[in-house]
Amino acid sequence: MRTMVPLRTAASKAIPVAMVLMALAILVGDLRTDVVVNVGVLYIAVVLMSARIYMARGVIVVTLGCAVLTLVGYLLSPGDQWSVAAIANRFLGLAAMGSVTFLALRDKSAQQALRQAQTELAHASRLTAMGQLTASIGHEVRQPITSSIINARAALRWLDRPTPDLEEAKEALAHIVDDANRASEVLNRIRDLARKALPRQELLDVNGTVRELIELTSSEAIKNGISVKIELVEGLPPVLGDRVQLQQVILNLVVNAVEAMSETSESFRELRVSTAQTPSGDVLVEVRDSGPGVRPDGFDQLFEAFHTTKPSGLGLGLSICRSIVQAHGGQLWASANEPRGAIFHFTVPTQSGGATP
Ligand SMILES: Nc1ncnc2c1ncn2[C@@H]1O[C@H](COP(=O)(O)OP(=O)(O)OP(=O)(O)O)[C@@H](O)[C@H]1O
Numbered sequence: 001m002r003t004m005v006p007l008r009t010a011a012s013k014a015i016p017v018a019m020v021l022m023a024l025a026i027l028v029g030d031l032r033t034d035v036v037v038n039v040g041v042l043y044i045a046v047v048l049m050s051a052r053i054y055m056a057r058g059v060i061v062v063t064l065g066c067a068v069l070t071l072v073g074y075l076l077s078p079g080d081q082w083s084v085a086a087i088a089n090r091f092l093g094l095a096a097m098g099s100v101t102f103l104a105l106r107d108k109s110a111q112q113a114l115r116q117a118q119t120e121l122a123h124a125s126r127l128t129a130m131g132q133l134t135a136s137i138g139h140e141v142r143q144p145i146t147s148s149i150i151n152a153r154a155a156l157r158w159l160d161r162p163t164p165d166l167e168e169a170k171e172a173l174a175h176i177v178d179d180a181n182r183a184s185e186v187l188n189r190i191r192d193l194a195r196k197a198l199p200r201q202e203l204l205d206v207n208g209t210v211r212e213l214i215e216l217t218s219s220e221a222i223k224n225g226i227s228v229k230i231e232l233v234e235g236l237p238p239v240l241g242d243r244v245q246l247q248q249v250i251l252n253l254v255v256n257a258v259e260a261m262s263e264t265s266e267s268f269r270e271l272r273v274s275t276a277q278t279p280s281g282d283v284l285v286e287v288r289d290s291g292p293g294v295r296p297d298g299f300d301q302l303f304e305a306f307h308t309t310k311p312s313g314l315g316l317g318l319s320i321c322r323s324i325v326q327a328h329g330g331q332l333w334a335s336a337n338e339p340r341g342a343i344f345h346f347t348v349p350t351q352s353g354g355a356t357p
């Protein structure tokens with residue numbers, strides 16, 4: 001499966017500048033050569049560059065701009081403007097530009113349809129993974145509600161006294177406000193995960209992103225007799241990416257790890273999620289489990305779409321994870337854990353170092 005919407009890079013900011021410079025160079029070249037020589041045909045390169053970074057409307061605007069420059073070149077170049085060769089060359093140049101624009105726009109609309117389908121698929125798979133964690137999510141929401149009920153009862157008791165203790169009642173009410181804020185934060189996170197939105201780019205603190213997701217999912221793991229350990233290296237540089245998409249990757253890896261460990265009869269069950277920085281500067285996230293692991297010849301197949309060993313699995317989780325990680329310019333791979341289990345590692349480049357998306 002191919003990547004999700006590729007994130008914008010520094011290169012995409014340089015392209016408009018390169019386009020303008022190239023268009024000016026072509027115009028100068030066109031004005032200096034005889035009108036019969038249609039240097040303006042080179043504007044096609046500008047149109048193709050615009051198709052790399054702009055939506056359909058932008059490409060059309062660039063094409064029209066190039067057509068105007070072609071006509072300016074025609075009118076102001078030295079030579080006989082009314083010669084058949086000059087008119088025919090300009091006409092052919094404009095026709096070629098129109099055809100290239102048409103093909104570029106058709107390609108763009110196919111790419112857009114593909115991206116739309118990928119977003120829909122990723123969303124459906126995220127909802128499936130969240131469905132597997134409803135108990136965990138329910139617990140996270142219920143917990144602050146239960147706590148606020150306890151605090152509300154305490155506040156009533158402090159007020160019901162013959163001499164009401166206003167200080168204690170105030171403190172209990174302050175706890176209720178904290179609990180309500182926590183519940184609403186949890187609900188916001190769930191809503192973010194469940195919502196279908198186009199990928200966006202923002203500077204992300206990977207540790208915070210991991211922490212939020214693990215908080216939502218850990219009670220499901222604990223319910224399955226799994227101990228959850230988080231080891232986050234502080235001071236990691238921010239990464240540029242989509243928070244929900246990266247949480248989806250961790251979510252899928254955690255769900256797989258929990259499912260794998262639930263299959264074994266071993267009493268030692270541990271899920272370990274860690275972050276670190278690679279020597280090249282990328283941020284590295286690892287999800288380790290102590291499940292049955294992957295057969296040595298099974299690593300190649302893991303990330304293939306529809307490869308599953310689970311009766312109710314779709315076999316899409318890992319292939320979607322890999323698409324998301326690659327769209328962020330990183331890599332996702334698996335290895336064996338010691339003494340047993342699997343480790344899934346993925347990297348995300350940072351602004352300061354590592355591979356660029
Ligand atoms: N942590 C793990 N330990 C052992 N095997 C794993 C682990 N994670 C994934 N696998 C293997 O890789 C296969 C593919 O995983 P993937 O997440 O793509 O699909 P799935 O979990 O089977 O289905 P779903 O589409 O619901 O996620 C799994 O069926 C399982 O055999």
Ligand SMILES: [Mg+2]
Binds near residue numbers: 317318
């Ligand atoms: Mg899965």
